[in-house]
Amino acid sequence: MTLMDYDMMFWNRGQDIFWQFSQGIVAPKRDIMRALRGVKKRIIAIGIFHVVLLSGCSTAAYVIRLGFGQTKVFLCSRSNEAIFRDPSISQETKDRINFVLEVKQYAEERLGLKKTGNYSRYYKVNSQGLLYLISACPKDSLNPYQWNFPIVGRMSYKGFFSLREAEREKEKLEEAGFDTCLRGVRAYSTLGWFKDPIFSSMLNQNKVIIAQIVIHELTHTTVFIEDHLDFNEQMATFVGDQGAIDFFSERYGKYSPDYLDACNMRDDDLIFGKFIEGICSDLKLLYSRGLSRKKKLELREVIFREAKERFRDLLVKLKTPLYLSFEDEGLNNAVLLSYWQYVGRLGVFKGLYNSLGEDLGEMVAFLKDVKRSGEDPMEFVQRRLHGQNP
Numbered sequence: 001m002t003l004m005d006y007d008m009m010f011w012n013r014g015q016d017i018f019w020q021f022s023q024g025i026v027a028p029k030r031d032i033m034r035a036l037r038g039v040k041k042r043i044i045a046i047g048i049f050h051v052v053l054l055s056g057c058s059t060a061a062y063v064i065r066l067g068f069g070q071t072k073v074f075l076c077s078r079s080n081e082a083i084f085r086d087p088s089i090s091q092e093t094k095d096r097i098n099f100v101l102e103v104k105q106y107a108e109e110r111l112g113l114k115k116t117g118n119y120s121r122y123y124k125v126n127s128q129g130l131l132y133l134i135s136a137c138p139k140d141s142l143n144p145y146q147w148n149f150p151i152v153g154r155m156s157y158k159g160f161f162s163l164r165e166a167e168r169e170k171e172k173l174e175e176a177g178f179d180t181c182l183r184g185v186r187a188y189s190t191l192g193w194f195k196d197p198i199f200s201s202m203l204n205q206n207k208v209i210i211a212q213i214v215i216h217e218l219t220h221t222t223v224f225i226e227d228h229l230d231f232n233e234q235m236a237t238f239v240g241d242q243g244a245i246d247f248f249s250e251r252y253g254k255y256s257p258d259y260l261d262a263c264n265m266r267d268d269d270l271i272f273g274k275f276i277e278g279i280c281s282d283l284k285l286l287y288s289r290g291l292s293r294k295k296k297l298e299l300r301e302v303i304f305r306e307a308k309e310r311f312r313d314l315l316v317k318l319k320t321p322l323y324l325s326f327e328d329e330g331l332n333n334a335v336l337l338s339y340w341q342y343v344g345r346l347g348v349f350k351g352l353y354n355s356l357g358e359d360l361g362e363m364v365a366f367l368k369d370v371k372r373s374g375e376d377p378m379e380f381v382q383r384r385l386h387g388q389n390p
Contacts, residue, residue, distance in 0.1 A: 181332070
């Protein structure tokens with residue numbers, strides 16, 4: 001056992017002790033002291049990570065709050081082994097954890113996604129939720145408001161562990177005249193900086209969505225291109241969708257219910273993504289016209305109403321309930337861009353997948369080359385699709 005192995009052993013034990021403490025379970029003093037030594041360096045590392053990652057934010061308070069939130073995730077997560085030994089944890093949860101590990105192994109070994117220590121621990125998300133993302137956009141433009149962070153570059157959303165803090169940010173942006181969108185997330189990736197746990201919010205889904213989430217997040221850990229958030233998310237959506245299809249095909253066969261559900265979800269993402277692209281195209285054309293801002297805002301409401309009407313016709317093509325909430329959602333530029341960010345341009349990635357012999361492993365290898373090139377990733381992909389070898 002290496003020194004790193006010992007260090008990680010104490011880190012894992014330390015996290016288990018902190019969880020016990022949070023539940024009112026008293027651990028032996030010697031275990032607490034050993035755990036403190038083991039976690040000390042990790043806590044410092046988490047703090048440094050967030051200061052470096054988020055130093056471009058407007059206030060130090062935001063950095064501190066986010067750092068505390070991430071530290072809580074690390075300290076209050078429990079090793080999978082501890083979960084499996086705990087008789088108070090349902091067998092269903094244990095089976096779902098094993099399923100996550102099975103999908104992870106498949107993604108690493110068969111798809112070529114980066115091998116990591118992710119998902120070796122479990123974090124119980126409280127009733128408030130895991131993480132909230134706020135995004136914003138001018139009312140007469142589809143150029144999103146962006147925050148600039150070191151390491152990951154420009155980002156068109158900002159994360160909060162506290163719903164109250166996210167709502168405050170939303171109010172500030174709306175007071176400044178922006179459209180906003182606030183959404184909760186089931187999981188997130190630290191892009192390989194830390195070992196991401198299994199979040200209980202991941203497991204409260206059907207198996208197809210769990211598989212999609214796992215492969216989506218592992219894709220971020222494998223390929224993340226600075227300053228190209230839309231490309232990163234759309235790429236991960238397609239790889240997650242197709243990866244789930246391939247996983248269920250190999251494990252259970254092409255006539256299994258899970259395989260068919262995965263195909264339907266992939267197809268719905270493609271259909272809905274094309275629908276969102278059409279709305280955004282109409283809005284871009286409107287905003288480019290030499291009209292007054294007041295007139296543009298009036299006409300965009302017409303586009304929003306027509307979009308809702310077209311969606312009712314689209315419903316007959318959708319095979320899953322993934323996007324049913326769209327009909328009742330209040331539309332604005334930020335809301336539409338939040339959809340586009342994940343399912344826009346999926347047809348491009350489907351075309352890339354087809355051009356590589358419908359081999360997802362080959363596609364992942366190609367996407368690694370895209371990152372290494374240092375070029376604009378979408379231009380790189382488009383050259384491939386037009387027969388120009390990058």
